[in-house]
Amino acid sequence: MPGMFIDVQVDATVAKDPAMAKKLAEVCPVNIYAQNEDGTLAIVEKNLDECTLCDLCINASPPGTVRIVKLYE
Amino acid sequence: MRFYEYESKALFRRHGMPLGKSGLAKSADEAKRVAAEIGGPVVLKSQVLSGGRMKAGAVKFADAPDEAARHYETIVPILVNGQKCRAVLVEEKTPVAQEYFAAITWDGRRKCPVLVFSDMGGIDIEEVAEKHPEHVSKTHFSSLFPITPRIAKEAIAATGVTGDALNRLTPIVFELMRVFLAYDLTLAEINPLARLADGRFVVLDGHIDMEAEARGKHKKLLADLGIGPEETRQAREATPFEIKGAEVNAADHRGVAGNVVEFDGNLGLVIGAGGGSLTLFDAVRKHGGKPANYCEIGGNPSVSKAKELTKLILSKPGVEKIAVMMNVVSNTRVDIVARGVIKGCIEAGKKPSDVIAIFRIPGAWEGEGFKILAKYGVDYCDRSVSMYEAAGRAVAKMK
């Protein structure tokens, strides 16, 4: 089930890079990011609404490649 | 968390404190069997989480096993201060020469444990302290540095006890002090502590309270004593609604949301935090509102925790609307609570704008929170509306 309040958009260049996926999984305090078996990025949908808008994922990736969308705006 | 007398005594027995022969009976037949095993006169005592058993008629003496069985039937239905009897403790009746009192509790002002001892046990200690202050000693001791028996000795001797009695009492009282510290108790009491005609001492009744916060540290002891995690040991037993609330709270370690106390009104309360909840509950009642529950959210609960609490309250029969209110928040976030509550309403099949009577949580991240509330059409207010006024608005919508 997608988030009711928050969506996360990640550019393919980041999502397909196992190193970036690992980094995102580490920095997110509410476990929105995980890695698939092949190391690529997985979004944990049930945790999307737990996003605290801490921006740690945005800061950890190249500018503009990760976007947090507030669905209530 | 209060222990039953038989649990307190089981703990004392583990620590080698002197106890009379006894057995727990859960039927008249068992009472009869235990009495026969003990042989001779026995006392039957209701196992209930309240004082005042004697006055309520829940303590009886029997000379023969058949009489014990009859007394069992009389005792079991008696409520003592509203508390139900769990079982009956059948104990040998001992001829008592003198009764003493020993208890350890916390002195919140001195911030250390205090040992209270009296050579006038068996009766209300407050009364003894008032009428015979020279027979009551109060001795504070360290919870940081090792304790030794001399503290117990000094406390006992201060009431005028000397001779053989002093020397026999000292190790018992000292052990009580050690038990108090070992299990994070908030009360360890023996009353009466009896001296028999032959000079021996026996613990006749005991009362133990363990700090709720320390239950996790003493899981093994509690399991050994048969005290399950679902037993809250509050002034009344937890209702199924309250047990479900505790489950909601325990399911997620982030923040507090879920611990509820059930009332029978129609206005569900999603309120916080500790002090804010007390304030808001008073305010709802002052406006003539009928709360369906008390609860506390705080410590920045997760969205899912706030959601589950909301669903639980909305599922309670008779709840028509919920009021979501807190004091100006610092660590709990307005937007996180708003998300959780709205999601809870929707998952419960209700429209947030219909079922939320008022949302009054100003403070941390209120800008984001208010955007969410506006989007879903929820009636919300900021800090310019006082907690008291917000409660009044919620109550007005119930009429």
Next chain:
Amino acid sequence: MSILVDKNTTFLVQGITGREAVNLTRECLDYGSKVVGGVTPGRAGRDIYGVPVYDCVRDVVAKHGPVHGSIISVPPGFVRDAAFEAIENGIRLIVIVTENIPRQEVAQMVELAALRGTRIIGPNCLGLITPGECKMGGIGGPAANTRQAYSRGPIGIMSRSGGMTTEIASTLTAAGLGQSTAVSIGGDAIIGTTYAELMPLFEADPETKAIAIYSEPGGRMEAELAEWVVAHRSRLPIVAFMAGRFMDEMQGMRFGHAGTIVEGKEDTTAAKIERMEKAGISVAERIEQIPELIRKRLAEAR
């Protein structure tokens, strides 16, 4: 002037890498507080918003010189040792944020602190703030929200409830009454510093002209305050807000904080109100009455 903390106060955060500690560190920095270091065992070498992380309090002190205070935000089972570590490394002001600590452990921390001359605020509190100078703890939340609620002025606040500290401040600020220092003292049955123990500090602070407190059932803290006020002929008018009046009808049930349970007549709100009023403390029934009561008491004092 103020009490306990001012613009020169430095402190560290023990448990700095935890979810809540990260948050309060950012808030304190944004507010202008001097957070010189953090401690999380095994995480030395990292930084949280530019604050260096160390393994031990000793390392923070060695690197940054004497540090005034520490905020402890570690899980309940680790709090006692964290406090011992801070005390034995010369920290003289400790704010304990963590809740659910058995009172024996609190008593042990308090006993060692007293021996060494350290003051403990909390546990189970949001810390303290001298508006415009230093925010030590989560009190007030993010810096922008904190500035909204707290303003500088003559009122000292003491509160057993963290949340209500900010509610009272926000109400005072809206009424044009600023605060000298506001202290969330914690809601547990045994705490590091009580109302009566803070009173001498406010009494000695020339900026403080009146006191507002949040009060609730349970414990003897209000009685202790009332005795102190009478015994020391306090110059400071005090206005108390009393919550939990409904609890008088429900003895033995625990609501709110760990310290909030009515176990005897002395613990009820009715008994507390009577005792405080006898000592000259005004008791408000609603938060919004606090500013007018304070103004009235200040006018009488003149």
